Amino acid sequence: MNIFRLTGDLSHLAAIIILLLKIWKSRSCAGISGKSQVLFALVFTTRYLDLLTSFISLYNTTMKLIYIGCSYATVYLIYMKFKATYDGNHDTFRVEFLVIPVGGLAFLVNHDFSPLEILWTFSIYLESVAILPQLFMISKTGEAETITTHYLFFLGLYRALYLINWIWRFYFEGFFDMIAIVAGVVQTILYCDFFYLYVTKGEPLRMLLFTFYTFKL
DSSP states (O other), X not given: OOHHHHHHHHHHHHHHHHHHHHHHHHTOOTTOOHXXXXXXXXXXXXXXXXXXXXXXXXXXXXXXXXXXHHHHHHHHIIIIITGGGOOTTTOOOXXXXXXXXXXXXXXXXXXXXXXXXXXXXXXXXXXXXTTHHHHHHHHHHTOOOHHHHHHHHHHHHHHHHHHHHHHHHHHHHOOOOHHHHHHHHXXXXXXXXHHHHHHHTTHHHHHHHHHHHHHHO
């Protein structure tokens, strides 16, 4: 564990909490891609099946359970509790064009041809493109709520910090995982335009005000 991985995990957790708070407080999932959230739930499910077979640390287990639980809670809020506010007319990305190629690639390029390893590899590949339905939805509507942009920012920050984490581990631990690094680079590239717009539109200041307001309540 190093500071970049820890802050990356916290950024990831912040993104998930921001999204859940947005949906719960507004009683609406308008502007949120349910398809992206289903893909993230699939990512966490296939990645953390090792919870059934191995124990690394209390921190590791806790974070995995939080990610899985929050992802399914988000899907429940979108498709069940606040279904009437879900904008399915704009959430039209064909996710099969992501899942099928990623599944095939996981079978062809992996570290070890075993069920758990293939599923882990599948989750890494799928995570790199799981945000595409959300970005596609924003491009169709031409706008995104402030809270949605904060969610996307922290997701991108999490991935950028993990890239730095891998560089750190390569130089100081000799660890190198080509699959995770390439997928991480692809995912970070998808956020580049969004990062630029986020900063130039003054969203960081709005994020500070949002955080103050949330915790004040």
